[in-house]
Amino acid sequence: MIFIILQFLVIISKINNVLLATNSLCSFFSTGTSEVFYTLYTKNTNRKISIDDNSLDNANFAKSDYVIIYIHGFGGSYDDIGSLAIRNGYINGTDDHNLILVDYSEVTGKIAKLNVISLAIRYAKSVYCDLPKVSKKIVDFIVKFLYNHLNIKHVHVIGVSLGAHIAGKIGSLYKKTTGNYLDRVTALDPAGPWFKNGPQINPECAKVVDVIHSNIGYYGYSKPIGTVDIYMNNGVTQPSCISNLTEVKRFTEQSKINVKFCSHGSSVLYYVASIDNKLTAKPCDExxxxxxxxxxxxxxxxxxxxxxxxxxxxxxxSNEREIVIGKHMSPSTVGVYYAEVPDLHRYVGKLFNELTFARRNKY
Structure with a gap:
């Protein structure tokens, strides 16, 4: 279903002028943000938390002074494949992390049975109406939990597709609210449809703004927009999606998934692969x-x-000019880079089986 959604968005984005009357759109559809949910994961914790003082005080954060916040894309949730991949990648790693998965799916609404016209309107609502309000809600949450947990000094926000633009907006709002920068915003193949002239990601969103491009020109945004932008392989069609599409379909349980949507979602897996591996890239300003x-x-x-x-x-x-991307990227890295990773699966390893188990058992 998600493939059908995004395939339609690529087409409908060409007629976005029809829906640019955003004031009318947002006044017609109300955006309630009470149903933005947060789930904290550490090696010893799996619990929903809220902005309430008691919830934050009793959240049992890990001793780490670092927190990672992950935001899913349009039509996703905190337990979709991408979210589970991020969760398993961090929690199964060597270090004990504070990982918070955000779920705003109740704000954008259920989309599984929408017709194409309703879907177009719902996506437009998500971009123009929901995005700023959801971003503000998450900023309020970040400010509150940092106040309650003074030992946490560093905040890293990661988002995929529409969630990448939410992450960028969070960075901008956080600076406007507090006068301080977030440590890092990572945008995983930020959505292209309806963002061509107004991306929410820019180099001022955080101290470090890294962008992984894996499906430019289709579902992903094409131009460099971070402090560092990494283009995976050709930036459009990922080789693992061509050679392993049957396995991808089995893993995602979506028979209609195609190479382009697989390439869009691969941005998450590249980041997950970087948690326990050193993926490198070389400069390519061209x-x-x-x-x-x-x-x-x-x-x-x-x-x-x-x-x-x-x-x-x-x-x-020279090899000295290569950088490490993903989790281990140096905060001093700037510029546009090219990463040649021909076979994603050899880095991800047994991740597919682990995630299939996690998805079915919802632990």
Whole structure:
């Protein structure tokens, strides 16, 4: 179903002028934020928490001074595949992390049985009406739990697709509210439809704003918008989605999933793979110019290469100029980079089986 949703969004984005009367749209559809939920995970904790003082005081945070907040995309939830991947990646790692999964699915509403017109309106509502209010709600939560837990000094917000823009908006609102920057905002293939001229992600969202691009021109935003932007392989179609699509369909239990949607969701798995592995990238400033021409994005040869992968792979740099991306990225990293990761599955390893078990047992 999510594939059908996003496939439609790619088409409907071309007629977004029809729905740009956002004031009318937002006045017609109310946005209630009481149903934004938070679940805390540590190695010893799995519990829902709220902005209430008693809830935060008794939350049993890990001793770490770092908290990671993950925000799902449109049509997702705190227990969808991406959220489970992030959760397992952090919780099964060596360190004990404070991980908070946000669930705003009740705000955007149930979308499984919507027709295409209703779906278009619902997505427009999510972008123009829900996004700012959900972002403000999460900022209030962050401010409150930092006040209740003074030992936590660092906040890292991660979002995928629509959730990536929410993460960016959170960073901007947090600075406006407190005068301080979040430590890091990570945008995983931020949504492209309806954000072409107004992305919520920019280098001022946090001290570090890293963006992983995995499906530009389709479901993902094309241009560099962070302090560091990483384009995976050709930036459009991920090789693991071509070679392992049958396995992906089995894993996600979605028979209609296609290569493009798989590539969009791969941004999450690349980040998860980086938690226990050192994924590297090399500088390729040429991407900034290349993505301004659709021909450079969409024209592929028989080896799944476009102008981006051909140009960047041919550049010769010393290993000293390579960077580590994902979880272990240096906060001093800036610029546009190209990462050649031909087989995501060899990094993810047994993750697919673990997540299938987790999804079915909901632990």
């Amino acid at each position: 991407i900034g110019k290349l993505v301004s021409n659709d021909k450079n994005i969409f024209e592929m040869d028989d080896d799944n290469n476009n102008a981006i992968s051909k140009t960047c792979s041919s550049l010769k740099y």
